[in-house]
Amino acid sequence: MAGVSIATVSRVLNGDPVVKDETRLAVQKAIKASGYHPNRVAQRLRSTNRSKQLIGLVIPDIQNPFYVDVIRGIEEYAYANGSAVVIGNFSQDPKREKLYIDILRSESVDGFIVAPSHGRDHDVEALINDGHAVVCIDRGLSNLSVDVVKSDNEKGAFNAVEHLIKLGHRRIAHISGDPAIQTTQERIAGYKAAHKKHGIPVDPKIIRGRESNFISGVAISKELLALPQRPTAIFTANNLLTLGALETILQQGLKIPEEIAVVGFDDVYWATSLNPPLTAVRQHGFEIGQRAIELLYQRIQHPERLPANVIVKTELMVRKSCGFK
Amino acid sequence: MAGVSIATVSRVLNGDPVVKDETRLAVQKAIKASGYHPNRVAQRLRSTNRSKQLIGLVIPDIQNPFYVDVIRGIEEYAYANGSAVVIGNFSQDPKREKLYIDILRSESVDGFIVAPSHGRDHDVEALINDGHAVVCIDRGLSNLSVDVVKSDNEKGAFNAVEHLIKLGHRRIAHISGDPAIQTTQERIAGYKAAHKKHGIPVDPKIIRGRESNFISGVAISKELLALPQRPTAIFTANNLLTLGALETILQQGLKIPEEIAVVGFDDVYWATSLNPPLTAVRQHGFEIGQRAIELLYQRIQHPERLPANVIVKTELMVRKSCGFK
DNA sequence: GTTTATTGTGAAAACGTTTACATAATTCCA
């Protein structure tokens, strides 16, 4: 249509400076006129060096607002680069995680951003060993050195618990998540560190963790509230557990913060609408996403770069659920 | 490796019954041994008839839990079929919507599930006119007949408002969303219908709508509460507006439901944890997603089928935010 | 006016599959 070969069209599309201005304009005109759009599938199939404009994201739980923030951060960057993001939400199911990794692998994405289901995630390890660019979020891998972006879980938990201690609480329960997950362990460590610093003994009976979901939150908080020596405060390890605890407290008609104080890990956008507004540890999910995709592009360009470990600060959002003013 | 041609390997992969059992086994063994994975990019490039195992999803707001439910419904089905889902979140930005549609188009996805940014969405129309399989969710197109799956917005709003009326409320405000969006109009229609049925005059001054976000919710509820003849109840048109209203009410120290009743469109998983638990219109997002992808696959197989219009029921979740027992 | 550099363009291979067609291998029937 522009009277040139497809090779020249390709060059124009890729901004190759070698084409004459005259032909470039002719081609661009023809592209406009014909409504031509390059086929990204063919582009990906062919090109080895250049960016394939597609990145894969493997997420454990898309219902968790924290990951939604992460996704938004990643997407923002991807959008700015004309890249698309393929999201696989594996709902905490390792089998499904594997399927998504396989799919994305065979989609020849530029790279992967993954929250591995656990520290010894063989599928993610295999991915890295096969030379793919991978950045982990929220949790790392125990056997392998890899780029990781996550929150400062220990510090975040420490601050939350210290806040409670400074308000006068001495018997603080902790509803934690799946003990197999690194994140859980770090948050427990922060909890303990705050106790240690203030010379308060840790009672292992009031640190209880199972799966990270609403049900566990309800169940564990019931157990804790039935204890003979009832805690005056509860520190929950993520937003679903927090909801479970609130449910129980509401149901038992206990007053927050007078009868029981609550601090949650994971700030959520509706935390201020709770009554009373919830004091919570805010993770900067959006920023985590941004840093992750930046690292990913760096890794793609410099595969030999040493793995980075980015720790993103948390922020204690003090609201009204803590009591003992 | 199995001593056969690549054509035969392809046939084995696609379950072509023509291959001899013996060779099939040999090939399968070789596939296992070599860790071979078919390249989906090449598959998509080549194959015209068969499913490309990729569907495109264009969503206005991934932070809205309703859409998250929709996504989960879609993904569930896709996962069961070994398909992947590419998600484009355009954050209510039509430019971004267009970019994502273009990207997905050139990814040669099997089909699209889209929530068009407005009724005259030219990009979505173009998609359909170009012969792509498209299913709309949440809102349809005004110029074009297309498969649509959405909630029964009018009925949902009607039930919510009638519930308030039956509890004795006579002055019910409505904080609505973007007036340009069909969904908004339908919810307003339901609001009016309930008034009409019960012979209560509609005061247009207490129906106010702007963008569907937290800020609007705060602003409009402030306006409403400052009115000389203050409403005794507020019906909000979506979960972000609800949050905004709750924020204002909490800040002004008003008691729910004694001083002001609240019913929200969009039930959310944390509605029960609010204090008091929120009465809300539940949309079955997961089911909407499921129906949408079912319709999409049907449309792919029968492009000439007449467009369907699936209306999914809503459910009024009666909790404690309505008062006037 | 030839040779040499420089610049812009085209031809063709390659990416990893699917698929129409051809051919080889097997079975069937007379």
Added chain:
DNA sequence: TGGAATTATGTAAACGTTTTCACAATAAAC
């Protein structure tokens, strides 16, 4: 046992690009 019918496999084109290489056209140098 020879040919036809059937079955299983291989060959090669195609999908829509990118990219290497060669070549043509122009400009520069002698």
